[in-house]
Amino acid sequence: MATGDIDQQDSLLALELERYKLLLEEEEDEENDPSSMSLVDHLEELRWRVFKTLIAIVIGAIIAFIFRDQIMHFLELPLPKEADALGRGKLVVTGVAEGFTVFLLLSVAVGIVLALPVLLYQVWAFVAPGLYEHEKKHAIPFIFIGIVLFLIGISLGxxxxxxxxxxxxxxxxxxxxxxxxxxxxxxxxxxxxxxFGLIFELPLVLTFMAQVGLISADTLVKKRAAAHIGMWIAATFITPGADIYSPIIIGAAMSFLYELTIIFIRFTKRKEAQAA
Incomplete structure (x- = not known):
């Protein structure tokens, strides 16, 4: 039994040494890469990335402004009938330009959501040259999962x-x-x-922290009880209403995502060990 434990420890040590060697080789390749950009080149690239992102947001906002009536009607569906004190079936504006301002801000907000894939791609394209090869392979799945989780979160909200x-x-x-x-x-x-959308990014944030070595699945398991209590307490403050349904739903969602993160981190680490 002791011999088996020693062999397992030797295998893990050899795996860590091999991973360290790969990191050193990748770092040397990055330093010797003649295509490395200067600070001015990085700033210029950042400017164009931001410019392309703004163009995508503007295009999304224009599309949302065209369909502003349909979007507004969709967002008004959860509004109770008691809010219609004037009996006209419409929300109230208190200024000459408030109606236009509300439509404009609503279009920009929807435009940002529509441009989210472009925004994440531009961030990835700017950061990718500074990443190691073993880090780049995780980026695309993380971006895709982040978009899906955000959409699920805002839908539940x-x-x-x-x-x-x-x-x-x-x-x-x-x-x-x-x-x-x-x-x-x-x-x-x-x-x-x-x-709700940001809360559903919890698995992504914790998994990223595990990838860079800040936490581990065992740490999350040990802190499980305190984490669940803290999340349920936070759920009562995150939801602005005093109804009982919103905190229960958001607390249950956060607890489920926490447990899902533990499974996902273990699965990711197991895949990395098998690949190594």
């Missing part, structure tokens, strides 16, 4: 959105007449849905 809205609007309906302005409503919707 849209489904849950009705519950905090209904509670907040009906809470003081007996004492006040609720006039929901377009600006306040869409600001609330944007922050609420964005919170």
């Amino acid at each position: 849209y489904v849950v959105l009705h519950y905090p809205l209904e509670f907040l609007i009906s809470f003081a309906s007996s004492s006040f007449t609720e006039l929901v302005t377009a600006n306040s409503y869409f600001t609330f919707v944007a922050f609420f849905i964005l919170a």
Whole structure:
């Protein structure tokens, strides 16, 4: 039994030494690469990457502005009927230019979502030359998974959105007449849905930290109880409404993503060991 443990430790040590040698060779190749760019070249490339990203956002915003009525109607569906104090089935604006401003900001927000693949690709294209080969192979799956998780998060946020809205609007309906302005409503919707989208990036962030050696699957297992308690407490503060449904849904989602991250990190490490 002891001999088997020693052999296993020797195998792990040999694996780490081989990985270290590969890192040194890649670093030497990077240093001796004649195509390495200067600081000015990097700044110039960054400028063009940002410019291309802005063009993609502008194109997405134009498309969203064309379909602004359909987008606005879709985002208004979770709004309770009690919010329509005037009985006209429309949100309220309080300024001459507020209607145009709301449409413009809404179009930009949707344009950013539509341009997300282009934005992530430009970030990847700028960072890729400075990465090692073993790091580059993880980038494309990470970008794809990040987009999918973000879309799942904002979709779940849209489904849950009705519950905090209904509670907040009906809470003081007996004492006040609720006039929901377009600006306040869409600001609330944007922050609420964005919170869900960012929370669903939790597996990606933790897996990246594991790849760079900051944490491990064993660390997450040891801290599991404290992490779940902390996430459920955070869920009550992240959701702005005092309804019971939103914290439960977001807390359950965070706990599920945490456990999924442990499985994903172990799977990734096992694949790397097999490849090595």
